[in-house]
Amino acid sequence: MKRIRTIVTRDLCESAKNGGCGECQTSCQSACKTSNGVANQKCENPKK
């Protein structure tokens, strides 16, 4: 596409199919401890 460059991202709608294993890091066990964010965490589901 000439005018649109799409960055590779995980398809979140698609992630509903095999998601929800609950093995990824709990948000606040990270560097922040005072705010919440999930976007910088890694998926740990081998079947994704």
Next chain:
Amino acid sequence: MIHAYKLMGQNIIIDAGSGCVHAIDDAAYDAIALYETCGRDELAARLTAEYPELTRDDLDELFADIEELKKDGKLFAPDAALEADGRSGGKRDIKALCLHVAHTCNLTCDYCFAGQGRYHGDAALMSAATARRAIDFLVENSGDKRNLEVDFFGGEPLLAWDTVVETVKYARSLESEHGKNFRFTLTTNGVLLDDEVTEFCNAEISNVVLSLDGRREIHDARRKTPQGGGSYDAIVPKFRRFAEKREGGYYMRGTYTSANLDFTEDILHIADLGFTELAMEPAVSAPGDALGLTAADLPELFRQYEILAAEMVRREGEGKPFAFYHYTLDLENGPCVYKRVAGCGSGSEYFAVTPEGELYPCHQLVGEREFVAGDIWGGVKDGFEFRRKVINEREECRGCWAKLYCSGGCAANAYHASGDADGVYELGCELFKKRLECAIWMKVI
């Protein structure tokens, strides 16, 4: 729903429903912004008026590209959060504990949300027996979850170092029998950091958070010794030695307040000291607190986050990169939509444990007696409920483009700002959205 924004020379579209990100030129930016509200002929006329160099073929090609992205679910996609509805609320296995091994501290930081480490109660250290019971409680309540997380927190956890070591040893002894994998983290002010602690952390602690606020005068104004002096000179050499020997993750984590709205200078100072994994969080304070941040501070804070993003890119180009926690997005391998919808897990999969073994839904709520959730011997008490709504249940979040990145925000911040753990901390929302815009900008340039 899309979020279209222009930042530091880039036109960016975040397709909030699917999580797709597009970097586009000016004509495509205007076309996508108007695409769902404007007929094709009118849109073509408006684009031609604005961009006379565009031919009809150019416009047709642009519209075809937009239609293709729509068809592929990459633009104007349905809300992925809806896919997860009905599977993300309710009871969850417990998989993470914040162990408050020390309700006491060897510094007296004036912005400490934990009341100088004592959480508005008496000074206390967690015994090894209590810590072992906490590990048993976690294993018993973790269902089929394999990855269990334990954060050693305080106060200052190195004041209870023997308990930390004993807890790790005990947890490791349970792993194979119960099919669990423990991950430990530790947050320390560094005063007691030495080679013994460093070696143990290298072997056992997957992430270590080291508290440093930045420039000496900024750090020392807030993070004081009990005698009232600054702590910078005592801890920075220890942190540097730790980082040199570190095998595994660490974060240098600072806190900024209204006294250093130019917090980017502090982040860069820490980077200039040689540290490469950095985090800087806004102070959590009661409304009206002199060090607290207000909506009037937002323009300057936004400017600072932009300066930071641009400087990080510049340094990376010079071969001197560093990571900033909130700009470390994993767009390709980030969490699934269930995780994004359900939030931080406070009071469901995550609990804080006091030195006496009481349970709270979050470390930031420890000491607020109405939130006592039970204890590690009797478990979560009957009738205890701390269920922050999933994002689409909350009116303020439902229409927000950032909801699948912030996961609805921090319950404790919402409680302290609004009096309701299910409320909204608006300042936190604004800062989160700005950080996210900058983080994605760094991905597209």
